[in-house]
Amino acid sequence: MDDPVLLTGAGGAVGEAILEGLEEDYYWKLMFHNPPAEQPNHEYLIGDVDNPEDARRAVEGVGAVIHLAGDPRPEAPWDSVLANNIDGTQKMYEAAIEEGVEKFIFASSNHAVGSFETDQRTPEMYRPDDDFRLDGSEFPRPGNLYGVSKATGEVLGRYYHDEHGIKVCNIRIGNLTRGHPPIDYERGQAMWLSYPDCAHIHQCALEADYEFEIVYGISDNDRKYYSIDRAKEVLNYRPQDNSAHFEGDERVVEPDV
Numbered sequence: 001m002d003d004p005v006l007l008t009g010a011g012g013a014v015g016e017a018i019l020e021g022l023e024e025d026y027y028w029k030l031m032f033h034n035p036p037a038e039q040p041n042h043e044y045l046i047g048d049v050d051n052p053e054d055a056r057r058a059v060e061g062v063g064a065v066i067h068l069a070g071d072p073r074p075e076a077p078w079d080s081v082l083a084n085n086i087d088g089t090q091k092m093y094e095a096a097i098e099e100g101v102e103k104f105i106f107a108s109s110n111h112a113v114g115s116f117e118t119d120q121r122t123p124e125m126y127r128p129d130d131d132f133r134l135d136g137s138e139f140p141r142p143g144n145l146y147g148v149s150k151a152t153g154e155v156l157g158r159y160y161h162d163e164h165g166i167k168v169c170n171i172r173i174g175n176l177t178r179g180h181p182p183i184d185y186e187r188g189q190a191m192w193l194s195y196p197d198c199a200h201i202h203q204c205a206l207e208a209d210y211e212f213e214i215v216y217g218i219s220d221n222d223r224k225y226y227s228i229d230r231a232k233e234v235l236n237y238r239p240q241d242n243s244a245h246f247e248g249d250e251r252v253v254e255p256d257v
């Protein structure tokens with residue numbers, strides 16, 4: 001991607017991971033909801049993704065959008081996910097189509113499929129010897145209204161791709177934590193996404209050739225119930241991390257990079 005890349009939600013955790021890994025690799029345009037504490041090193045704007053004029057200013061001159069902005073709380077109430085996640089994503093797609101943006105990468109979530117984690121399957125599905133896998137071809141099964149908003153974002157992408165041709169990659173992000181996987185949380189270890197792998201999968205989505213995709217954004221954990229085969233095949237995703245390589249917060253196996 002030679003054109004500028006818009007990063008919405010740039011002040012959040014996922015934005016931080018992406019910028020840490022890819023700061024030098026793209027001409028970034030950052031979108032913040034509130035003025036950032038420190039002066040960014042890149043072009044930026046302050047705006048609300050749910051405001052059509054802010055969305056239009058945000059996409060001006062960019063070739064790709066990484067859309068992270070939204071309410072990330074699994075317990076977020078309907079009013080918030082409706083405005084920030086659903087309406088906000090629709091406004092960003094409308095603006096992107098109007099601008100002729102080539103690619104739209106959407107931060108979807110494990111919570112779009114949270115209800116696959118039934119009492120019958122858990123906690124076994126979180127363990128390395130269990131072979132249950134979701135691969136992105138399944139219909140969403142959200143376990144909360146936040147998950148409904150993420151599934152809706154994916155479907156908005158389906159519509160804007162089919163009717164307007166924009167290339168869309170939905171990344172169902174697992175559990176992003178810095179430095180080491182979640183401790184004493186099997187589910188979180190099974191869907192861990194390290195900071196370097198988070199940056200890498202977004203770079204893969206910016207560079208690969210595809211039409212419409214739904215992939216899982218997790219590291220190559222021994223414990224997993226999300227397949228990363230599609231991300232490997234279509235995006236050439238090659239994660240370096242694995243939650244099994246940690247004991248608590250200590251790394252016991254070095255990444256093979």
Ligand SMILES: NC(=O)C1=CN([C@@H]2O[C@H](COP(=O)(O)OP(=O)(O)OC[C@H]3O[C@@H](n4cnc5c(N)ncnc54)[C@H](O)[C@@H]3O)[C@@H](O)[C@H]2O)C=CC1
Pocket residue numbers: 008009010011012013014015032033034047048049050067068069070071072073083084088107108109110172173174175176177
């Ligand atoms: N952190 C994680 O493990 C996961 C994150 N995600 C998704 O990734 C995205 C980013 O998540 P995080 O960085 O963790 O969240 P965060 O809360 O750290 O960052 C989200 C950013 O979006 C901005 N924002 C919220 N509403 C906005 C609006 N209406 N207009 C403009 N900006 C707005 C906020 O100011 C914030 O800086 C979210 O969409 C979240 O649902 C999905 C799965 C896992």
Ligand SMILES: O=C1O[C@H](COP(=O)(O)O)[C@@H](O)[C@H](O)[C@H]1O
Pocket residue numbers: 072073074109110111173174175176187188
């Ligand atoms: O989508 C998200 O998922 C992660 C992981 O979910 P959790 O239920 O295991 O915490 C969550 O931490 C993050 O806030 C959310 O945006």
